[in-house]
Amino acid sequence: MNYWKAAAVAAAGLVLLAGCGTKPTDSAAVEKQAKADVRVFIPAFNNGDVETLVAMYAPDAEVMAPGNSRAVGHDAIHAVLAKESAAMKAAGVSLELNDDDKAGASGDLGYHSGSFVVKDASGNVIDSGNYLAVLKRQADGKWLLFRDTWNSDRPPAPPAEAAAEAAPAT
Secondary structure, three states, X not given: OHHHHHHHHHHHHHHHHHHXXXXXXXXXXXXXXXXXXXXXXXXXXXXXXXXXXXXXXXXXXXXXXXXXXXXXXXXXXXHHHHHXXXXXXXXXXXXXXOOOOEEEEEOOXXXXXXXXXXXXXXXXXXXXXXXXXXXXXXXXXOEEEEEEEEEEOOOOOOOHHHHXXXXXXX
16 A cells, blocks of 8 residues: 555656746747737738748648648748748739737647738738637747648639539530
């Protein structure tokens, strides 16, 4: 019986010690940084400054962009963001952040979410959407994007077969 009590006390002690090594998280500071970072991210995306964008991601980050395969790691993220940014620029549209974003953190993980609009060259809103990013504290204490995804508020386009059937015959 003493063996089990000693094992329980040792296990409880290890749990307490494990908790002592965790850095405290200032959720308000993470929110401030996340909001500042996204206000750098959007102009960099619109200008095609992919190097600035990739530097905001952890080395093991993943980007799940609509219409793209999941991009894992800096090289794949660079390729997706370069492609998406160039496509937006070629279409003459740009992203604009709405002022409704929220962020917070607990432990070594945080989140940042909000909404955006897509505007044409005349400033007309042609689309809107939402984003969600998971942030991860790095060994040096810096918070970087760890998982990133976004979507349009519009429904996806119908399959090509359905669009062709719906088109009037000429």
